[in-house]
Amino acid sequence: MLLYIHIPFCDSKCYYCAFNSYVDKFHLKEHYMEALCTQLQFELKRFNITSKEIESIFIGGGTPSTVAPALYKKIFDALKPYLKDNIEITSEANPNSATAEWLEGMFKLGVNRISFGVQSFDKDKLKLLNRSHGAVQAVEAVLNAKKIGFKNISIDLIYATLNDTKKLLENDLSTAFSLPINHLSAYALTIEEGTLFESKPYMSKEKLGLTSWFFKKITDFGFNQYEISNFGSYQSTHNLGYWEYKDYIGLGSGAVGKLGLKRYYPTTCIEDYIKNPLDIRSELLTLEDKKIEQIFLGLRSCVGVCKDLLNKEELKKAKLLVDEKKLLFKNDTFYNIDYLLADEITLFIS
Ligand code: SF4
Structure with missing residues (x-):
């Protein structure tokens, strides 16, 4: 049994992003985190979890680092009796909000793996994507995480963006591999409905040749590819769990859960979710x-x-x-x- 927690807050909306995330609802954070606890109690019953059965946690979003560690404490306390020993607990984070203080706070709560949304170390590319951090912040965030004690550090990179050259991508990889990471996720820029890039399809330059070239470069640096977008000297147990088709609880507005042949979709509207975190649509496979x-x-x-x-x-x-x-x-x-x-x-x- 895996657990996914969705944090739908972001500092800015990236032009390519179709995730359920909002830049103007920070005032709802406290109530939202409370609502997660309510849904958790319901899901523990629905999934019939009575003992240490949860084998990994992934906090994603949105941007989990927009929420202070103190606001996660209640949910971590509620989860404690149901976690297997020494499990992987990952949080996504963005370099601008994952300060040393935030990282330290999450580490103390038990988070032991950090996945940074870096996307690139090139300032023009970051601007083109409307990312809210700079390259220096990204490097600092990874180094801080290492200093604080995170053994497992991952970064996301985006490729196949307009203006990408092999030189730019090579520079991104050499900066990435100069850092203490043991995992990398590489995603081709795709144009999604409802995003700002929807009206600019030329922003994506995905080609099979470029993708194979980029993958080969990553493996040349010594990481093994263990899924189409994931590479590392470490394999995330949470990722593997999804691909092994394990069941997962999906907590939060815009999360997805799966139990046997049923999928569960809590409402994507944050206000509605706070009003009733048990307003969950289901689908039978x-x-x-x-x-x-x-x-x-x-x-x-x-x-x-x-x-x-x-x-x-x-x-x-x-x-x-x-x-x-x-x-x-x-x-x-x-x-x-x-x-x-x-x-x-x-x-x-x-
Ligand atoms: S930080 Fe992530 S979730 Fe937030 S807008 Fe950008 S891509 Fe989307």
């Missing part, structure tokens, strides 16, 4: 939906696809791809050799 998702997630990551998941016809096609050296078959599981082909292989097999 079919066994076929579940199977396709498992194949898709398995082929995008090092998790792979167990042969027992496939019917006779699908098995025949998977074996054909093994002969074609597109898949690897080991321990009753099919593994994808090139994650960039995950979509095509999923379509071919299923």
